[in-house]
Amino acid sequence: MISRNSMYWSVIMLLLLLPATALAAEESRVDSGDTAWILISSALVMIMTPALGLFYGGMVRKKNALSTIMFSFAILALISVQWVLYGYSLAFGPDIGGVIGNLNWLGLNGVGQEPNAGYAATIPALAYMIFQAMFAIITVALISGAFVERINFKAFMVFSLLWATLVYDPIAHWVWGTGGWLRNLGALDFAGGTVVHISSGVSALAIAFVIGKRRGFGKQAMEPHNIPMVVLGAALLWFGWFGFNGGSAVASNGLAASAFVVTNTAAAAAALMWTLLSWYHKRPSVLGAATGGVVGLVAITPASGFVTPLAAIVIGAVAAVISYYAMLFRSRQNVDDSLDVWACHGLGGTWGAIATGIFATVAVNPAGANGLLYGNPGQFVTQIIAVGVIWIYAFVVTFVLAKLIDATIGLRVHDEEEAVGLDISQHAEKAYA
Amino acid sequence: MKKIEAIIRPEDLDGVRVSLQEKGIVGMTVEEVQGRGRQKGVCLQWRAGEYCVEFLPKVRMDIIVDDKDVDIAIDAVIRAARTGKNGDGKIFIYPVEDIVRISTGERGKEAI
Numbered sequence: 001m002i003s004r005n006s007m008y009w010s011v012i013m014l015l016l017l018l019p020a021t022a023l024a025a026e027e028s029r030v031d032s033g034d035t036a037w038i039l040i041s042s043a044l045v046m047i048m049t050p051a052l053g054l055f056y057g058g059m060v061r062k063k064n065a066l067s068t069i070m071f072s073f074a075i076l077a078l079i080s081v082q083w084v085l086y087g088y089s090l091a092f093g094p095d096i097g098g099v100i101g102n103l104n105w106l107g108l109n110g111v112g113q114e115p116n117a118g119y120a121a122t123i124p125a126l127a128y129m130i131f132q133a134m135f136a137i138i139t140v141a142l143i144s145g146a147f148v149e150r151i152n153f154k155a156f157m158v159f160s161l162l163w164a165t166l167v168y169d170p171i172a173h174w175v176w177g178t179g180g181w182l183r184n185l186g187a188l189d190f191a192g193g194t195v196v197h198i199s200s201g202v203s204a205l206a207i208a209f210v211i212g213k214r215r216g217f218g219k220q221a222m223e224p225h226n227i228p229m230v231v232l233g234a235a236l237l238w239f240g241w242f243g244f245n246g247g248s249a250v251a252s253n254g255l256a257a258s259a260f261v262v263t264n265t266a267a268a269a270a271a272l273m274w275t276l277l278s279w280y281h282k283r284p285s286v287l288g289a290a291t292g293g294v295v296g297l298v299a300i301t302p303a304s305g306f307v308t309p310l311a312a313i314v315i316g317a318v319a320a321v322i323s324y325y326a327m328l329f330r331s332r333q334n335v336d337d338s339l340d341v342w343a344c345h346g347l348g349g350t351w352g353a354i355a356t357g358i359f360a361t362v363a364v365n366p367a368g369a370n371g372l373l374y375g376n377p378g379q380f381v382t383q384i385i386a387v388g389v390i391w392i393y394a395f396v397v398t399f400v401l402a403k404l405i406d407a408t409i410g411l412r413v414h415d416e417e418e419a420v421g422l423d424i425s426q427h428a429e430k431a432y433a
Numbered sequence: 434m435k436k437i438e439a440i441i442r443p444e445d446l447d448g449v450r451v452s453l454q455e456k457g458i459v460g461m462t463v464e465e466v467q468g469r470g471r472q473k474g475v476c477l478q479w480r481a482g483e484y485c486v487e488f489l490p491k492v493r494m495d496i497i498v499d500d501k502d503v504d505i506a507i508d509a510v511i512r513a514a515r516t517g518k519n520g521d522g523k524i525f526i527y528p529v530e531d532i533v534r535i536s537t538g539e540r541g542k543e544a545i
Contacts, residue, residue, distance in 0.1 A: 059480075221484045223477075282478055291480045327481035340480065 029115050031122035033252040038120070038127045041247025045134035048240035049076045049141050055233025055294070056145050056339055058226040059287075063421025064149045065225060065431035071144035071156065078157065079140050079164055083133040084108055090169035092119065092132065095179025100170050118178040120250040131247055136172070139196045140164050145339030146204035147211050147411070149222075150418050153426040155409045159401065163203065167397050171199050171390060187386035188360060188368055188379065190259065191248035193302025193353040194390045201346025202391050203398035204337055210402035211411045213336035215418055222338075227287050234290035238267055241297045245304035258364055259304040262312035263297065266304075269316030270296025277324045288324075291344070295323045298348035299355065306360035306368040315355045319348050350387055357383030434529040434542065435503050437496040437510070440468060440522040445514040446492050452513035453496065456505050460545070462495040472520030491522060497529055497545055 053072030060068045079087065086106055093101030105111050108129065116125040140160050147156070174182040175195050182194075189195060214222070224230065245263040249256035274292025278285035299319030300312055307315065326343035337343070357380035360371035370376040405411055412418070417425035424430065441449060446463065453461070467488035474487035498506050507524055515521055534544035 221486055223484070223486065224479070278478060278481075282483060285478045285480075287478065287480055324481045331479075331482055 029122060030113075030124060031251070034120075034122040034250070035124060035127055037252035037256065038123050038131050038247055038250060041243030042127070042131040042134050044240045044243025045131070045138065045247065046076070046240075048134070048237050048244065049073075049138045051233045051236030051240060052138065052141050053233070054229050055237060055290070056148065058229030058231075058233065059224040059339055060148050061222060061421070062225040062432065063423055065423065066429055067153075067422035067426055068144070068148045070153075070427065071148070072141040074157065075141040075144070075160055076137055078160060079137040080133060082161060082164055083129075083136050087136055087164060087169055088129050088132065090165070091136070091172040092129075092177050095173070095177060098179055098181035098184065099173070101173050101177055122251060128250065131250075132172070132176075135192055135196060135244075136164060136168055139168055139192070139200050142196070142200035142341060142345055143204045143207065145341040145344075146208040146337045148338050149422060150214050150412055151211060151422075152410060152413050153422075155405050155411045158409060159207070159405050159411075162401055162405075163398065166401065167199060167203060167394055168195075171195050171393065174389075175386070182386050182389065185385065186369065186379070186382050188306060188356050188383065189302045189353065189386070190305030190356075190368075191245045191301045193298075193349045193356065194386050197298050197301060197345040197349025198353065198387060198390045199394045201342045201344065201349055202394040204341030205335070205346060206395045206398040207402045207411075208335050208337040208342075210399060210406055213334070214338065215415060217336045218334075224287060227290075230287060231290045234293050238264075238293055238297060241267070241301075244297075245301060248305060255305060255365055261309055262304050262307055263300055265309045265312040266300035266316030266319070267293045267296040269313040270299065270320040273317040273320035274324060277320065291323075292320045295319050295344050295348045298345055299352035302349070302352045303356040303359060306356055306365050306371075308359070308361065308364060311355075311359035315352065315359065318355070319351050322347050322351050350391075353383050353387050354380070357381075434532065434545065435498055435500060436527040436529050437498060437503065437506050438525040438527065439494050439496070439510045439514070440466070440491050440524075441494065441510070441514040442516075442520065442522065443490055443492045446494070448513035449494070449510050452509040453506060456502075456509050458496060458498060458502065458506055458509065460497065464493045466491050466493045470520065470523075472518075489520070497532065499542055499545060 049072050053069035057065050057069040086103065089103050089105035090101050093105040096102050111125045111129050113124045113126060115121050115123055120128045140163060172195050174180040175187060175189050176183060241263055242260050246256045246260040249259055271289045271293040274288045275284045278288040296316035296319055299315050303315055323343050326347050327340050330337060330340060330343055358372045360368055360379060361374050362368060362370055369379045372380040402411065413425060468491045469488050472489060474485050475489060476483045476485040496506055503526065510524060531541060532544040533540055
């Protein structure tokens with residue numbers, strides 16, 4: 001029995017090995033471990049966008065639950081196609097003056113199964129492309145927290161497509177593209193503190209100014225309709241973030257493990273700190289713990305490939321304090337960034353990018369740089385320049401874009417449509433029958 | 434015949450049911466409602482800071498009894514639902530003109 005079994009298995013093994021050895025000769029540069037990790041990471045980051053829909057969806061009123069979830073789901077579809085058609089080429093294609101990629105990679109022309117050594121020498125260019133696609137998708141979706149419960153769906157789709165094209169793609173090129181000017185300046189952004197979080201968070205503030213407040217803002221209670229849904233979303237975001245940051249090592253190696261560990265640590269420290277803050281003011285809040293976890297993940301994102309686990313605790317805890325008080329501040333102002341994208345992502349990302357300039361050490365990543373704490377104030381200054389540039393560019397372009405769409409399509413739904421809720425008025429559906 | 438409409442704390446619902454059953458009153462219709470009285474609303478936490486909800490969850494129950502059982506039913510509800518604090522609720526009593534039991538067509542007291 002045993003010998004027959006082992007013979008059977010050896011034949012199968014041989015059959016499996018034959019095509020593999022044949023391919024290995026041609027694609028020797030592709031590392032199977034690296035490729036597997038990046039493909040899994042891409043899938044992990046993909047789930048973050050529908051997760052964001054749940055995170056946001058639970059925080060709005062019942063009548064806008066589907067609409068809010070749909071923002072994220074629609075972006076997953078829209079930007080996936082935009083990225084393949086031209087987004088990837090604009091962001092990562094051959095450089096034009098440090099500012100933008102050219103259109104040589106239109107429709108993924110030339111982006112194939114062979115690696116592109118400029119970005120990742122050991123995985124197929126297609127794997128790097130799809131990993132980056134997931135970042136573009138979630139960044140656009142993040143902004144939706146600013147205008148929930150009142151935006152016209154058509155205006156939302158047009159805004160999102162143009163924002164991805166005019167804001168995300170250029171910024172991604174500056175920071176991550178070969179030849180990008182901020183990359184050449186030496187700005188460190190491991191997984192997207194500037195590109196993802198500052199760009200979306202500051203843009204959220206800009207569009208919140210343009211679209212205006214929800215009816216009843218500051219007068220009537222706007223209750224989160226399903227906090228368990230928020231927690232489920234936060235949990236899936238936390239889970240997906242291991243791919244977001246760990247995958248940004250673009251290899252299955254020690255740096256990926258380091259990024260994984262600091263990611264979890266910062267999220268935990270921030271969730272803990274937010275819980276304590278709410279407890280100090282009233283009661284240990286569940287919504288607060290979920291929010292804190294996400295804010296910690298935001299803050300560690302740019303730093304995740306450069307800092308130690310102890311630094312991650314400081315980065316997460318401080319991020320929670322900054323975002324908590326920023327939310328209190330914002331809610332007293334006359335601006336309705338409804339789900340506090342600016343306080344969470346704009347400021348969380350800003351703190352993370354600056355913290356990278358403080359806590360970065362080449363002991364973690366020799367390809368990075370030392371920060372202020374390790375005797376390199378220059379890096380700190382570079383980080384602040386990058387932060388300032390992204391703040392200004394994202395705010396100005398988004399503000400103008402939102403004004404243009406408001407003047408043409410109209411950003412807001414009619415008052416009656418807003419009163420009845422976007423689920424029924426925009427989608428002719430109800431979340432809960 | 435009278436309809437006794439009692440608005441009570443949700444957590445007292447089962448106690449009231451048992452209390453009525455001990456007096457031989459088994460039928461009732463129950464609904465979850467929101468309301469407001471001297472207890473006013475409650476302030477809950479948003480992600481940072483708080484917001485106030487001006488209506489609190491209550492249970493409204495409709496009980497139909499014969500005229501002679503009205504005080505018995507009211508006593509039973511009060512015994513199970515009174516804490517002595519704001520928010521215990523209220524009881525309203527209405528006359529009932531007629532009752533029809535759908536399954537048999539019985540009318541009036543027979544149908545209680």
